[in-house]
Amino acid sequence: MADVNQILIVEDNDDLRTLLRDVLVDAGFEVVAVANGAEALEIVRHSRPSAIVLDLMMPVMDGPSFLRERRRTPALASVPVLVLTAHPFHHRVLDGLSPTAVLRKPYDVDELVAAVQALCDGETGRGQVC
Amino acid sequence: MERGPGFGKTIVVVNDSPELLELAELLLTDEDYDVKVALAGRGALDLIRTTRPDLIVLDIRLPDVSGWDILQALKLDPNTSSIPVLVCSAAVQELRSLEGQLSRMGVDVLIKPFAIDTLLDKVRILIGSDG
Numbered sequence: 229m230a231d232v233n234q235i236l237i238v239e240d241n242d243d244l245r246t247l248l249r250d251v252l253v254d255a256g257f258e259v260v261a262v263a264n265g266a267e268a269l270e271i272v273r274h275s276r277p278s279a280i281v282l283d284l285m286m287p288v289m290d291g292p293s294f295l296r297e298r299r300r301t302p303a304l305a306s307v308p309v310l311v312l313t314a315h316p317f318h319h320r321v322l323d324g325l326s327p328t329a330v331l332r333k334p335y336d337v338d339e340l341v342a343a344v345q346a347l348c349d350g351e352t353g354r355g356q357v358c
Numbered sequence: 359m360e361r362g363p364g365f366g367k368t369i370v371v372v373n374d375s376p377e378l379l380e381l382a383e384l385l386l387t388d389e390d391y392d393v394k395v396a397l398a399g400r401g402a403l404d405l406i407r408t409t410r411p412d413l414i415v416l417d418i419r420l421p422d423v424s425g426w427d428i429l430q431a432l433k434l435d436p437n438t439s440s441i442p443v444l445v446c447s448a449a450v451q452e453l454r455s456l457e458g459q460l461s462r463m464g465v466d467v468l469i470k471p472f473a474i475d476t477l478l479d480k481v482r483i484l485i486g487s488d489g
Contacts, residue, residue: 241427243403247434285424314426316452332456333430334463337439 233278233348237261238268238294239312240286248281248340255341257348265289269297272304279328279347284313284321295325308347364391367485368411371395372402372428373446374420382415385474386481399423403431406438413485415468415477418447433463442484444468 235257239245242263249261260277262268266289268280284291291311298304308328315321318330331343369391371382379395386393394409396402399420406414414432418425429445432438445460447453448470453460460467466480 241423241431243431244427244434247431251434314424314430316449316455332459333426334433334456334459334465335430336433336463340434 232256232258233345234258234260234275235344235348236268236271236277236280238263238265238280238286238291239283240264241283244283251337251340252281252344255344257344263288265291265294265297268294272301272307276303277307279344280307280309281344282309282311282327284311284315284318292321292325295322295327299326308350310343310347362388362390363482364389364485366392367413368392368394368409369413369415369481369485370402370406370409370411371415372399372420372425373415373417374398375417378417382477385478389478389481391481391485399425399428402428406432406441407435410437411441413481414441414443415481416443416445418445418449418452429465440464442466444480444484446470446472 235252237245237248237259239248240263245261249259252259260271262271264286282291282294311327311330312333314333328347329343331339364386369386371379371393373379374397379397383393383395394405396405399422416425416428429443443465445465446468450469453467453469466484468477468480
């Protein structure tokens with residue numbers, strides 16, 4: 229049996245976090261969902277997900293802070309990250325932070341699943357690559 | 359008595375301006391639409407889920423929750439993903455940069471300030487009551 233890809237969702241909006249988890253579980257991924265970057269760091273101390281789906285605007289530790297921490301942490305630096313954002317100038321916000329791909333809101337279920345699968349497959353061709 | 363184009367159709371309007379909500383409710387009710395309003399983002403999703411409207415008129419700049427996050431939740435939820443949405447915003451550049459993406463998802467845009475006739479025309483077209 230093939231290994232199941234494990235996805236870590238980092239999203240502070242309760243509705244979106246639940247919906248993202250449901251969509252990715254339905255698509256066959258194993259999912260852990262947390263509400264901010266600090267909780268995500270705690271998770272990755274103990275396990276290494278196949279990919280991380282990251283919101284940018286969050287309390288406690290936002291997306292850019294998490295990405296900065298990711299770059300400083302060798303075990304985390306190689307985990308691909310898909311940033312989900314509505315920010316019209318996300319290129320400026322993400323400058324130098326090297327997420328693997330960016331998906332601009334609003335996206336549909338198929339785009340999300342395809343982008344996450346591409347990350348797990350080691351591709352960076354789906355979504356908008358930074 | 360003749361029924362208006364909105365008879366039997368429900369619209370949820372989400373906006374942080376009480377004045378705009380009052381005006382929208384007045385205008386749309388006059389066309390016989392059944393109008394429900396949400397003054398802020400929190401609670402809007404619950405109202406939409408319980409109402410199952412024929413159209414959502416959604417302001418993007420809300421004080422508590424991003425309108426984009428509300429739209430995103432609507433599009434990820436199989437119970438609401440097919441409901442047409444009319445997005446209202448004054449952020450012309452932002453809306454234009456998303457035009458193709460929004461159109462593909464069944465979302466139309468209304469750039470503020472807008473004429474009343476433009477609002478009513480877009481509502482009729484999106485809700486399928488223009489004939």
